[in-house]
Amino acid sequence: xxxxxxxxxxxxxxxxxxxxxxxxxxxxxxxxxxxxxxxxxxxxxxxxxxxxxxxxxxxxxxxxxxxxxxxxxxxxxxxxxxxxxxxxxxxxxxxxxxxxxxxxxxxxxxxxxxxxxxxxxxxxxxxxxxxxxxxxxxxxxxxxxxxxxxxxxxxxxxxxxxxxxxxxxxxxxxxxxxxxxxxxxxxxxxxxxxxxxxxxxxxxxxxxxxxxxxxxxxxxxxxxxxxxxxxxxxxxxxxxxxxxxxxxxxxxxxxxxxxxxxxxxxxxxxxxxxxxxxxxxxxxxxxxxxxxxxxxxxxxxxxxxxxxxxxxxxxxxxxxxxxxxxxxxxxxxxxxxxxxxxxxxxxxxxxxxxxxxxxxxxxxxxxxxxxxxxxxxxxxxxxxxxxxxxxxxxxxxxxxxxxxxxxxxxxxxxx
Amino acid sequence: xxxxxxxxxxxxxxxxxxxxxxxxxxxxxxxxxxxxxxxxxxxxxxxxxxxxxxxxxxxxxxxxxxxxxxxxxxxxxxxxxxxxxxxxxxxxxxxxxxxxxxxxxxxxxxxxxxxxx
Numbered sequence: 001x002x003x004x005x006x007x008x009x010x011x012x013x014x015x016x017x018x019x020x021x022x023x024x025x026x027x028x029x030x031x032x033x034x035x036x037x038x039x040x041x042x043x044x045x046x047x048x049x050x051x052x053x054x055x056x057x058x059x060x061x062x063x064x065x066x067x068x069x070x071x072x073x074x075x076x077x078x079x080x081x082x083x084x085x086x087x088x089x090x091x092x093x094x095x096x097x098x099x100x101x102x103x104x105x106x107x108x109x110x111x112x113x114x115x116x117x118x119x120x121x122x123x124x125x126x127x128x129x130x131x132x133x134x135x136x137x138x139x140x141x142x143x144x145x146x147x148x149x150x151x152x153x154x155x156x157x158x159x160x161x162x163x164x165x166x167x168x169x170x171x172x173x174x175x176x177x178x179x180x181x182x183x184x185x186x187x188x189x190x191x192x193x194x195x196x197x198x199x200x201x202x203x204x205x206x207x208x209x210x211x212x213x214x215x216x217x218x219x220x221x222x223x224x225x226x227x228x229x230x231x232x233x234x235x236x237x238x239x240x241x242x243x244x245x246x247x248x249x250x251x252x253x254x255x256x257x258x259x260x261x262x263x264x265x266x267x268x269x270x271x272x273x274x275x276x277x278x279x280x281x282x283x284x285x286x287x288x289x290x291x292x293x294x295x296x297x298x299x300x301x302x303x304x305x306x307x308x309x310x311x312x313x314x315x316x317x318x319x320x321x322x323x324x325x326x327x328x329x330x331x332x333x334x335x336x337x338x339x340x341x342x343x344x345x346x347x348x349x350x351x352x353x354x355x356x357x358x359x360x361x362x363x364x365x366x367x368x369x370x371x372x373x374x375x376x377x378x379x380x381x382x383x384x385x386x387x388x389x390x391x392x393x394x395x396x397x398x399x400x401x402x403x404x405x406x407x408x409x410x411x412x413x414x415x
Numbered sequence: 416x417x418x419x420x421x422x423x424x425x426x427x428x429x430x431x432x433x434x435x436x437x438x439x440x441x442x443x444x445x446x447x448x449x450x451x452x453x454x455x456x457x458x459x460x461x462x463x464x465x466x467x468x469x470x471x472x473x474x475x476x477x478x479x480x481x482x483x484x485x486x487x488x489x490x491x492x493x494x495x496x497x498x499x500x501x502x503x504x505x506x507x508x509x510x511x512x513x514x515x516x517x518x519x520x521x522x523x524x525x526x527x528x529x530x531x532x
Contacts, residue, residue: 003445008437039440040431044466044493047447131436 012129017105038063107164110178118153119182128207140194196390226275227284233268234291237261249396253300265295286315305335338367358387378404418527419498419506424490425520433518446514462497
């Protein structure tokens with residue numbers, strides 16, 4: 001029997017979530033230890049005996065067995081209520097229960113005492129089974145920094161007395177926006193993040209979608225939940241088109257749209273329809289709507305830029321930021337020409353906060369190039385290049401520099 | 416063809432430390448399975464052997480039965496496989512693909528004593 005790709009990672013998240021519910025959140029470390037033990041055991045046994053019929057059940061049974069050993073052998077047994085061992089023995093992992101365990105852990109990771117970056121790192125580590133090195137790789141941070149951030153976050157979590165109680169509708173609804181936000185950040189780290197490895201970034205998007213999907217059928221999910229899902233699917237649909245045949249970054253305007261994933265677009269559109277109930281208009285609604293406009297344009301020249309500009313206007317009223325304003329200006333440029341776009345960029349409040357963002361300089365470069373000011377364009381692309389976060393971005397910007405020397409200006413925007 | 420035994424030896428702590436994340440463990444697992452499969456397909460596996468528990472008893476006599484080997488022992492035998500190869504050199508060559516080597520473990524290659532010698 002073949003091993004399912006990422007089986008261990010997925011199972012790690014599920015098993016830690018379930019075992020932490022049984023042991024109590026203060027014993028998170030014990031849950032993580034016995035899960036690690038189960039994988040070690042699999043590594044020793046499976047090469048000889050083959051992959052078991054139901055690897056997930058095998059791993060869980062092994063972790064449970066190991067936990068019982070630990071409880072019996074160590075004096076800590078006294079600290080645990082005797083019924084704990086019984087509940088471990090009786091534990092049957094049913095699909096729905098496992099989903100609830102993951103939801104419980106997901107909400108727990110979004111503890112209000114944790115900064116958003118720590119919430120996301122913790123989710124990735126505990127629920128998605130990413131090792132510290134892998135989290136560091138995904139965020140392009142140092143191992144030591146991530147290790148510290150996760151250790152601190154775990155301490156807050158383990159000290160929180162109990163896991164988040166998802167059965168309480170009031171608590172659930174109160175924390176849901178924080179969970180949305182963390183999932184959104186996780187997805188964005190994959191979609192716009194700094195990691196040079198397309199595979200790593202696609203995995204982050206995939207994990208964010210997998211976790212968000214746990215919410216879709218939940219009775220307390222809100223229209224914002226569906227809108228968040230819609231925006232993830234509609235963006236994920238474009239992932240295959242973001243790299244050209246040579247594996248290089250390709251600007252939105254130049255992407256081969258036949259490579260966009262139609263199933264994901266359809267799934268995104270369905271969720272977007274589902275999100276259109278009730279009065280709530282979240283930033284996710286607007287971002288999903290923008291993505292839907294792009295998705296419905298078979299060619300870039302079919303894009304309804306006026307609609308996109310107006311959606312960005314709405315987004316500015318919900319969550320204004322220099323990056324949103326920049327994207328709005330780029331849409332204005334598509335609609336009314338590069339001069340108007342440059343004027344809009346010039347009018348962005350807090351524009352200096354964009355100075356460290358490579359695609360700010362790249363956008364200026366594109367617009368200068370488009371109005372024929374190749375020297376000014378080259379200067380901006382050079383500034384962008386100095387800020388590029390990985391080899392893919394560097395290569396993309398170098399190509400744009402080459403375009404500045406040529407006669408034909410192409411019409412790329414930030415990918 | 417001659418018979419050889421592979422003894423897979425590793426230090427428990429080092430083995431665990433080398434494992435790292437679930438994803439790395441899965442990759443290591445897949446390498447193990449691919450390695451064993453390839454040996455089997457080339458007709459080198461006489462008996463796949465067994466994994467062993469890392470702790471049991473060490474018996475030196477009726478009054479000298481101790482727990483062991485200890486978990487901290489440098490090299491605990493984690494399992495064995497019975498191999499068929501042309502000669503010791505080939506048996507060694509074939510063992511070089513064993514993923515235990517990447518985790519700081521060793522493969523001990525021992526010829527099975529031929530009968531009548």
